[in-house]
Structures are given as structure tokens and as C-alpha cells.
Amino acid sequence: MSRGPRAQLALAVAGVLGVFAVVSGLVSPAVAFSGATFSSTTSNAVSSVTAASDWTPPTVSVTDPGSPVKGTVTVSATAIDADSGVASVTLQYFATNGSAWVTLCTATAAPYVCSWNTTVGADGSYVLRATATDKAGYSTTSAGVQTTVANNLLVVLGDPGDMVRGTVPLTATLYNAGTVSYSVAIQYAVSGTTTWKTLCTTTVSPYACSWNTTGAAFTQGESYDVRAVATAGIASTTSSLVSGVLVDNVAPTVTMQDPGTPLRGTVTLAATASDAESGVSQVLVQYQLSGASTWTTACTLTVDPFSCRYDTTKLPDGTYAFRAVATDAVGNGTTSPVVGSRSVDNTVSSVSMEDPGAYLNGTATLTATASSTAGVTSVRIDSAPTGTTTWTAVCTDTASPYGCSWDTTKVADGLYDFRAVLVDGKSSTTTSTTVSARRVDNSPVRGYDVQTVSGGATPGRLDSGDVLRLTYTQLVALPTITPGWTGASLPVTLRLRDGNLLGFGSTGDTLDVLRSGATVNLGSVNLKQDYVKSSKTAQFAATMVASTTTINGATATVVTITLGSATNASVLRTSSTGSTMVWTPSAAATDLNGTPTSTAPTSELGALDREF
Structure with missing residues (x-):
């Protein structure tokens, strides 16, 4: 993510004075920056740096009021700031079916307490939070505390989760039921429809039943809405919907790729896996020594392509079998057919061409690893246009590490294969597995960086005010990029799609930009995390502007997209995990001379952080 003014100032102090050894330890990227008055100055003969005395945001938490609640409830928070002190604490609530946070009160002195008249809103589930601001201007928002408001008869159906399989327990709770006897029916309908069917009816608390999602009535890969209806006489009360529950009892498909034989040194172990319903969550690649009864996991993979590099020298020489075990996001698992009778033999020469990367430009580094019990005489690295056998020697190296620099500007742009050829001390040759279809692309304009800036109300969640750059x-x-654009502020739509829709899995949620329904030629950004519910799409009103900066001495274009309101915020998720985003530019955008932009993916620069 982009550095703000406070981080930039900290870096300046470190560069001039050398007194802040770890800037990242002083500044939390999730904290809003302050316009605090400066109160400390340090200077030497050539420079002077002024900094605020309070660099630390306050801590704040909400006290759980219990559940359920009714009538007028006291909501309180605890806030501490050891430096400049707490200036104010704002207490808010959010209804599960609401659209915005509602402020209860702002307290400027401890105890930080509000009275909440729960009768002015609808009964149901609520989240409480507090935002504390210190006297230097820094703010912190607490974790949410959930509670249920029940001033009248309220029916609440427990959430079984976003995705389900097998037999799922469903339980409904009645609040303020008094002494009246109720019959409770738990019902389901295909999401977005109103054709309700009854799963079960019960008259005894707890009002529970089992949902057999494998039944013929349910389509695998379909999303369902679930509700509970309590009836006494002719009167009935219905719970809020638990919407968009994906039913998935279909196991993924998985195939273990043949690693070849004999296997020596560091090899590639790979599998292919797919799941059209909830998506592949994990693939285990496993091996078993001939005669053994147990399987051992060589690598655990969560991102397609499901492959890893494995050092076979960790294994005793012998005959092995290999398999892959795939699990989808809801827990269904499949084991591939076994690839057997594969020999691990590290008593002879081995050579491996290391992958130089999917996209190569300028001077690329080509490397190989090689070993031999007879000693390594030389390692030659060859290249050939993909689809041909016209191998050309790039370089020959006689000492480890084996490799060289390759000037890609001396060959035509296109796809190339690479291999390494080992000559051992007995003059025997061993040729590596080919690394295929690596693109040489010396387009003058490329993607340089992708960053986000959190400007919304909820860190880790796409929200109005967040920025993509x-x-x-x-x-x-x-x-x-888009016809007629001059770089001035332009209304666009930012689209967020679940990675399962694009074959990227649950943690491959992807952004792109639309204008009047057509795709803007910026390419796409894989967020590498889960920001939207399975198989869902969210859209945001947004504005797009262009500016310039200097990259490696050259003037470069910067496109900034600022998010507005979401059209369907209910499908959004909050991510608490850091990620390294990947931007794949569009070749439809060109430089000033009409040369297409390189489509080489660009990873987010800087330390691993939490987006938005």
C-alpha cells in the first residue's frame, strides 16, 4: 500500500538522523494519519526535522452488553492513549440488514457511555463498535461486538455458513415467546426466488432440524435462502433470511501429473485440480516408498498452478508412488489415481533448468542447478523458440552457481523454451526438463506497481473512499485506456468478482474497471485474498483520474480509481490477511507511439500488508 505523510516523515527522520531504526515498527498502515501540530524539533548542521510528539494511536474496545437486549440499553467503551490522551469516543451500531453505521453518541470524557433506545429500530442482529480519537488526531476503530435486539417476538435462525455439505444442523431461537406454544417451520428457497419449501416443523424448543443437502431436492452448486417461521394460531412471525448458502456435495477432480523417472535433485511435483462449485481450497502432493503403508506429504498447495519444487535428495533412493489429494472450500475431498513405479536415484548426475519467469525483458538471468557423483565438468544453457527444436547455446559455465545473463533485446519478442545440459567428469551428458513457453517481451511500457489506500470505514473491506492506484x-x-479520455476525473464502475468465477479459487478475487458497461483497458488486479462471497460479484460507483510520476528517470502515467458506494454491499467480506496483489495490464493500452503495453503481471511493491 502507498505510504502516507506520517510514514514518509518517519523515513525522512531515519535518513537524516539515523535514530529510527525500524520505521515499520512505529507506523501501523491501518491507522489514519493525523494533521497534528508539530512539537519536537531535532537538527544538525545541515538539516532539521520536526515531528509530532505522539506517534501512537489510542486503543479502544466495546463492552459486550449481552444478548438478547431490549428497551434502553447502556453501551460503554474503554479507551486509552498514554501519550496525548483520548479526545473523544464515538459509539455506533450497524443493523445486519442495514446500509450504514448509526452513531449513538460521542463522549469526550470517561466513562464513555451511551444510552441506546433499541425500540426505535427493528428487532434483529446488530454489531456495536467504538472509534477513539486522541488529541494528536489519530483514530482507532474497535472490533465489533454482536448482540441481538428483541423487544417483541423475534425469530432468529442460526447461520449454517456460506457453504454447506452433508447433513447440516439448523436451529431457530424464539425471543419473548412468553407462555404461548409455537410451531416452528424451517424453510428453504432457491436464492432470489420466493418459492418456499419446508425442511421440517417442530413444536419443541430448541427448534432444530437436520438439513440433508444431499437430497434430490437440492441442486449441487446452487445457492439457497433459509428462514424460520413461527406460528401460533393464525399469527406467524418470520426470521430474517440467511441468504446465499451454497450447497456443495460434489468432490473436486484431481490428477497427479507424472513427475518422470528417474528423479534426481530438485524436481517439479504437480497436479491438476478443479471444482465447479465451491472451488479448490487445497491440494496435497504425496509420495509413498515401495513397501511402505503410509503416505507422506511433499507439499501443500493452495493456488493454481498446483506445483512445487521438491528436493529428492531428502529421500532414500528407491521406487516411489505419487498421488494428489484435493479438497474444496466446503471440505469435500478426492484422491487422484496413483502414479507408481517412479525411481528416485541420486547416485548419478542431475541437472535442472530453473524457471527464469513467465515474462522476460532487458537482461534476464538464466540459472541451472547441477550435481554429479562424478563431478560437474560444465553446464550449458540452451534456448529455442517454442514449438521448435532449434536449440541455441546461450552460455556454458564450469563453476557453481551455473548461469549467465541473457540480453533479450537481441532476439525477437515471443515464446522461448530453455534447458540445461550437464557434462559430468566421465563426459556423460544429462539434459534437464524443458522450461517451456517463457515470453520475451521488450515492450517499452509496462506495469510498474499496484497499490491500495484505505479510506473507507472498515479496514480490510472494499468501501467508499478506498483507492486503487x-x-x-x-x-x-x-x-x-478509454476513448476520449484526457485524464480528467471520469465516472466509472469498479467491478469485484469472486476468484471462483474466474478459475482463481476463493483467494483470487479480482478487480477490473468498466465504463458504460464496457471494460476499460487497464487489465485486471488479482487481490490474492477473499473479499466477496463465493461466486458473487460486487460493483462500486467510482471515479478515475490520471496523473504523472517519475519512474527510473522517466515520466510515467499513474491511474487512480477512488471508490464510491457499492450497489450490493451484502456480498462483501472483510479480509484480515496481508497479500501481494498482482496487476495484469491490458495490451490494448499503448504508449505515445502506439506500441502495446506489456501484459506481464506486476506484483505489488513494498512489504506484505493488508489491502483497503
Whole structure:
């Protein structure tokens, strides 16, 4: 994510004075920056740096009021700031079916307490939070505390989760039922429809039943809404919907790829796996020594392509079998057919061409690893246009590490294969597995960086005020990004799609930009985390502007997209995990001379952090 003014100031102090050894330890990227008055000054003969005396945001938490609650409830928070002190604490609530946070009160002195008249809103589930601001201007928002408001008869159906399989327990709770006897029916309907069918009816508390999702009535991969209806006489009360519950009892498909034989040194172990319903969550690649009864996991993979590099020298020489075990996001698992009779033999020469990367430009580094019990005489690295056998020697190295620099500007742009050829001390040759279809792309303009800035109400969740910033290496002709664009503020739509819709899995949620329903030529950004419910799409009103910056001495285009309101915020998720985003630019955008932009993916620069 982009550094704010406070982080930039901390870096300046470190550079001039050398007194702040770890800037990242002083500044939390999730904290809003302050316009605090400066109160400390340090200077030397050539420079002077002024800094605020309070660098630390306050801590704040909400006291759980219990559940259920009714009538007028006291809501309190605890806030502490050891430096400048707490200036104010704002207490808020959010209804599960609401659209915005509602402020109860703002307290400027301890105890931080509000009275909440729960009768003015609808009964149901609520979340409480507090935001504390210190006297230096820094703010912290607490974790949410959930409670249930029940001033009248209220029916609440427990949430079984976003995805289910097998037999799922469902339980409904009645609040303020008094002495009246109720019959409770738990019902389901295909999401978005109103054709309700009854799963079960019960008259005894707890009002529970089992949902057999494997039944013929349920379509695998379909999402269902679930509700509970309590009836006494002719009067009935219905719970809020538990919406969009994906039913998935279909196991993924998985195939273990043949690693070859004999296996020596560091090899690639790979599997293919797919799941059209909830998506593949994990693939285990396992091996078993001939005669053994147990399988051992060589690597655990969560992102497609499901492959890893494995050092076979950790294994005793012998005959092995290999398999892959795939699990989808809801827990269904499949084991692949076994690939057997594969020999691990590390008593002879082995050589492996290391992958130089999917996209190569400028001077690329080509490396190989090699070993031999007879000694390594030389390692030669060859290249050939993909689809041919016209191998050309790039370099020969006689000492480890084996490799060289390759000037890609001396060959035509396109796809190339690479291999390494080992000559051992007995003059025998061993050829590595080919690394195929690596693209040489010396397009003058490329993606340089992708960053986000949190400007919304909820850290880790796409929200109004959040910013996405795309930086190129050079100037881009703006009308090729979208027709007629001059770089001025332009209304667009930012689209967020679940990674399962694109074959990227649950943690591959992806952004792109639309204008009047057509895709803007910025490419796409894989967020590498889970920000939207399975198989769902969210859209945000947004604005897009262009500016310039300097990258490696060249003037470059920066495109900044600022989010507005979401059209369907109910499908959004909050991520608490850091990620490294990947931006894949569109070749439809060109430089000022009409040369297409490179489509080489660009990873987010800087330390691993939490987005938005």
C-alpha cells in the first residue's frame, strides 16, 4: 500500500538522523494519519526535522452488553492513549440488514457511555463498535461486538455458513415467546426466488432440524435462502433470511501429473485440480516408498498452478508412488489415481533448468542447478523458440552457481523454451526438463506497481473512499485506456468478482474497471485474498483520474480509481490477511507511439500488508 505523510516523515527522520531504526515498527498502515501540530524539533548542521510528539494511536474496545437486549440499553467503551490522551469516543451500531453505521453518541470524557433506545429500530442482529480519537488526531476503530435486539417476538435462525455439505444442523431461537406454544417451520428457497419449501416443523424448543443437502431436492452448486417461521394460531412471525448458502456435495477432480523417472535433485511435483462449485481450497502432493503403508506429504498447495519444487535428495533412493489429494472450500475431498513405479536415484548426475519467469525483458538471468557423483565438468544453457527444436547455446559455465545473463533485446519478442545440459567428469551428458513457453517481451511500457489506500470505514473491506492506484513505467496514451479520455476525473464502475468465477479459487478475487458497461483497458488486479462471497460479484460507483510520476528517470502515467458506494454491499467480506496483489495490464493500452503495453503481471511493491 502507498505510504502516507506520517510514514514518509518517519523515513525522512531515519535518513537524516539515523535514530529510527525500524520505521515499520512505529507506523501501523491501518491507522489514519493525523494533521497534528508539530512539537519536537531535532537538527544538525545541515538539516532539521520536526515531528509530532505522539506517534501512537489510542486503543479502544466495546463492552459486550449481552444478548438478547431490549428497551434502553447502556453501551460503554474503554479507551486509552498514554501519550496525548483520548479526545473523544464515538459509539455506533450497524443493523445486519442495514446500509450504514448509526452513531449513538460521542463522549469526550470517561466513562464513555451511551444510552441506546433499541425500540426505535427493528428487532434483529446488530454489531456495536467504538472509534477513539486522541488529541494528536489519530483514530482507532474497535472490533465489533454482536448482540441481538428483541423487544417483541423475534425469530432468529442460526447461520449454517456460506457453504454447506452433508447433513447440516439448523436451529431457530424464539425471543419473548412468553407462555404461548409455537410451531416452528424451517424453510428453504432457491436464492432470489420466493418459492418456499419446508425442511421440517417442530413444536419443541430448541427448534432444530437436520438439513440433508444431499437430497434430490437440492441442486449441487446452487445457492439457497433459509428462514424460520413461527406460528401460533393464525399469527406467524418470520426470521430474517440467511441468504446465499451454497450447497456443495460434489468432490473436486484431481490428477497427479507424472513427475518422470528417474528423479534426481530438485524436481517439479504437480497436479491438476478443479471444482465447479465451491472451488479448490487445497491440494496435497504425496509420495509413498515401495513397501511402505503410509503416505507422506511433499507439499501443500493452495493456488493454481498446483506445483512445487521438491528436493529428492531428502529421500532414500528407491521406487516411489505419487498421488494428489484435493479438497474444496466446503471440505469435500478426492484422491487422484496413483502414479507408481517412479525411481528416485541420486547416485548419478542431475541437472535442472530453473524457471527464469513467465515474462522476460532487458537482461534476464538464466540459472541451472547441477550435481554429479562424478563431478560437474560444465553446464550449458540452451534456448529455442517454442514449438521448435532449434536449440541455441546461450552460455556454458564450469563453476557453481551455473548461469549467465541473457540480453533479450537481441532476439525477437515471443515464446522461448530453455534447458540445461550437464557434462559430468566421465563426459556423460544429462539434459534437464524443458522450461517451456517463457515470453520475451521488450515492450517499452509496462506495469510498474499496484497499490491500495484505505479510506473507507472498515479496514480490510472494499468501501467508499478506498483507492486503487496503478502505475506504469512510462507515459500511456490515455484515449487508448478509454476513448476520449484526457485524464480528467471520469465516472466509472469498479467491478469485484469472486476468484471462483474466474478459475482463481476463493483467494483470487479480482478487480477490473468498466465504463458504460464496457471494460476499460487497464487489465485486471488479482487481490490474492477473499473479499466477496463465493461466486458473487460486487460493483462500486467510482471515479478515475490520471496523473504523472517519475519512474527510473522517466515520466510515467499513474491511474487512480477512488471508490464510491457499492450497489450490493451484502456480498462483501472483510479480509484480515496481508497479500501481494498482482496487476495484469491490458495490451490494448499503448504508449505515445502506439506500441502495446506489456501484459506481464506486476506484483505489488513494498512489504506484505493488508489491502483497503
